[in-house]
Amino acid sequence: MSLWVDKYRPSTLSKLDYHREQGNFPHLLIYGPPGAGKKTRVMALLRELYGPGVEKLRMEHQNFTTPSNKKIEVMTVASNYHIEVNPNDAGIYDRIVIQEMIKNIAQAQQLDIGGQREFKVVVLTEVDKLTKDAQHALRRTMEKYMTTCRLILCANSTSKIIPPLQSRCLGIRVPAPTQEDVIKVLQMVSKKEGIILPDEFAIRLAEKSERNLRRALLMLEACKVQQYPLNAKQEIVEPDWEVYLRETGQKMVSEQSPKALLEVRGRIYELLSHCIAPEMIIKKLLREILKNCDGQLKAEITSMAAYYEHRLCLGSKVIFHIEAFIAKFMAIYKRFLEESFANMM
């Protein structure tokens, strides 16, 4: 029994919305928000190129040695025709992974050209998190080994990819599905599963999913497990951490004191230890607390959030910056409350 998300993953390109000609394709840069179908498209493309053989995957561990003699291990997922790597696993040494591994793969030619394509495919995920060094290292490699190797780069956004790389790839933007699309897919899946999905409920699910199809499907499945038959007014199951974060936000608004700060700090630690991304925490907190703020204050707090999120990227200890943001918010909010109180007097 697999999750619905995997069960209904489209397997061929014609089921997706774009279709490309075989034989000749340049390096690809596929970018779009999470849950828009980037990976699905890559797998479908590979299937189209090589046939069902690409689905025989195997995991491999590869070892690299850095110039400072530190050993790093990177896990790759490979079939006979392609190899998928997330170079970020190597941390700051990602440049070495790129240089060594891609050169190794690219330099070995396919032995039997007749039976298969004359090039292999390397799929690099989360390219936007690569260091600048590693991206520069990719530049020439991409041009030099064009005949034996194609790269498919996956990223959430092109902002963090250096222009020379962008200009070497054919960029494919994968927008997130619109709300109508999400509803359509939800209805299609529930039809195939033989369950009845009330229209109103589908709309509510789509709204909650924030145009992320994966999330919508997971939520649908969770709801079905919780209560069936589905009711239009049924509560939608949300991930625990989101509920927890929302409560944290409400706490921040209800009380501003060192004691409250300490309490919130404990909750943030709890979230961080469950591997919730710090950017996500700031974003969701911001959305939650802004519900209770006035217009002028909203702008101020947003700019604070942007400021601290930036510092968080540069710094190494995330809790400092989240805490600073929370303290700043409390100070601003308290001042605002006192001022409006004084005006009323």
Add this chain to the structure above:
Amino acid sequence: MDAFLKTGKLSNQPKESAASSVSEPSQRKRGSLIPWVEKYRPRTINEVSYQEEVVAVLQKSLQGADLPNLLFYGPPGTGKTSTILAAARELFGDIYKERVLELNASDERGIQVIREKVKNFSQRTVSSMRPDGKPCPPFKIVILDEADSMTGAAQAALRRTMEKETKSTRFCLICNYVSRIIEPLTSRCSKFRFKPLPRDILVKRLGEICEFEKMACTGEVLESLIEASEGDLRRAITFLQSIANVTVERGPTIEDIHEITGRVPNHWIEGLLEKCATGSYDTVQSYICNFSAEGFSVSQLLIQLHERVIFSTEFSAKQKNLICEKLAICDHRLAEGADEQLQLLDLSCTIMISYQ
């Protein structure tokens, strides 16, 4: 294992022959795999567009004059690498491979490599005759591409090597920003600035390629292509090839170009300004959520927003000042890896305030 090594080496040959003889039917399929940027790289220095001074100096050295150490700098896609490669090919002909050492950012280029590889290579002396008896210059060329990404220590290690081996070796440094090359190196080279290519030359070159590839392309499309590539010929050619791949049956349109170059459609920018003008935070927030779900790049949006704001008449100078300052801050933060959505929200708040 041997077989692997052999095939690896052989791979160079079919690639080159495919480039030169595209007409042969069996190799046509391979030829189509070569990026046009490589295919239409100038083969001789006379083919290099627009950069007269460099071409003149290199022409002289072709006729037997001495060649100084070179430092090429200029914006990307103006032909720096192409020029030196073409010159080297003309100078050395068949023995090109032995006489030229090309290192770029994808190779390891720490101080160790400079000390060992470059030094060893430059210490070898070479004859002034080719194996077939024709005369050729008695030196080798070391090309250090993307030299501005070399560390300071590695650059410093080059200093003495450059002077000592002038008899047998010439260096050619290529970079985008001359300010990142240490002073002692720049003073050892004759500097050439590569100017950004003017519009008409870009149009002409792209037109030639279109004709060669039998691609129907209207002048209008070429114009917008050039606008999107900002004077970078390599980018323009890559875009052209991508477009040719995508739109095989029909001719490319301006919308295709916007899609491929990743430009944000104008209605998004107008929409954002409109929503900011309403002054309601919640509408702006939901608009931005929608925008990021579309997958456009925020840094591209910033660039276009900047153009839009600077040349608009509806903003006062003070507003422009406020917005542009924030634009710069947000762009800086984005470059350092901050979250796109938050930065855009921050910027929109500033625009909202400036409207009040």
